[in-house]
Amino acid sequence: MSLTEEWMQEIHKGYKLYYQGDDESEKKRYVQYMDDGIRSVKFFSKDNFSKEFDVYVHPDRKALDTQWQNDWKMPDLRSECWMVASGIAGKLDLLSPLKWKTEACEHDYGNKDKTKKLITHELFHIYHAQKNPSPDFAETQGLDWFVEGFATFASGQCDTERLAEIKKAIENKTAPSQLDDFWKGKLKYGLSGSIVMHIDSKYGREKLKELLKYKTKTEVLGALKTTEKELLEAWADYIKKMK
Ligand SMILES: [Zn+2]
Missing domain, CATH: 3.40.30.160 (Collagenase ColT, N-terminal domain)
Known part of the structure; x- marks a missing residue:
């Protein structure tokens, strides 16, 4: 070579x-x-x-x-x-x-x-x-929002500017209605980052760290004892209450 x-x-x-x-x-x-x-x-x-x-x-x-x-x-x-x-x-x-x-x-x-x-x-x-058991994420399924959201939130890229855009999207009902659409389009960093921010805030840092080992969306939702619909509703409430 x-x-x-x-x-x-x-x-x-x-x-x-x-x-x-x-x-x-x-x-x-x-x-x-x-x-x-x-x-x-x-x-x-x-x-x-x-x-x-x-x-x-x-x-x-x-x-x-x-x-x-x-x-x-x-x-x-x-x-x-x-x-x-x-x-x-x-x-x-x-x-x-x-x-x-x-x-x-x-x-x-x-x-x-x-x-x-x-x-x-x-x-x-x-x-x-x-x-993660898949060291290059090749085997993760339905977790783009979580993989990218984790890195975006933890690195501080989910800043006030991005959060304001997400708040507006939720208020205008233009935010996506399923997790698979979070890491897409212009708002991908804010959408994915803010939902992981919500998980961190609601379930705590240790729980967030535990989620890093999972390969599928089903496993992540199971560990949070929630459904996709419930998680999205709780996220929207959390963002709407932000100042
Ligand atoms: Zn990334």
């Missing part, structure tokens, strides 16, 4: 960082974001990662797509412009932030707060995947 030979490797506490060429100049900043994010995961979970992982900073969109095509066995995959990273039990894949301006949309590397939360979001996926 000629590509592999170009990777440079740096060993850090808990992870190994792989990067190429131009990213050399930014790697200190990447490490800062990683270390901050790892601290956030530990603080939120009062727990640690169960194993070390790799972090790959891909030099361009083509390299990232090639990686995802191989990992997900989808040879025709062309990632959408807003997709810049992924996290599974053993690794984090990231499109070089130096390329976000030209090869991505919706992300601004210059926005430090949002970039930090984006990296932290992926770290929560890694933490989650290390607790």
Whole structure:
């Protein structure tokens, strides 16, 4: 593999960082974001990662797509412009932030707060995947809302702006009526993040952590002793009462 030979490797506490060429100049900043994010995961979970992982900073969109095509066995995959990273039990894949301006949309590397939360979001996926019997989420069923909602909520991406949009959608009766539609469309982060925020608030952090081990929506709802309909009603009430 000629590509592999170009990777440079740096060993850090808990992870190994792989990067190429131009990213050399930014790697200190990447490490800062990683270390901050790892601290956030530990603080939120009062727990640690169960194993070390790799972090790959891909030099361009083509390299990232090639990686995802191989990992997900989808040879025709062309990632959408807003997709810049992924996290599974053993690794984090990231499109070089130096390329976000030209090869991505919706992300601004210059926005430090949002970039930090984006990296932290992926770290929560890694933490989650290390607790899940399907370490790359390939076998999870009907849980997009929970996997993405967990990472969105825990990383602090479900901010007041997004919550206000969700409140409006609920009041206007345009919010989706089933969980399968939560991780879709423009409001996906707010929808998925806010329902996990509701679960955390109502059932507590320990219960939320217990849910990370489940592979199906049925298991998650069973552990909460609720139905999809009840959960959605309780979520809507919770959001409507928010100031
Ligand atoms: Zn995600």
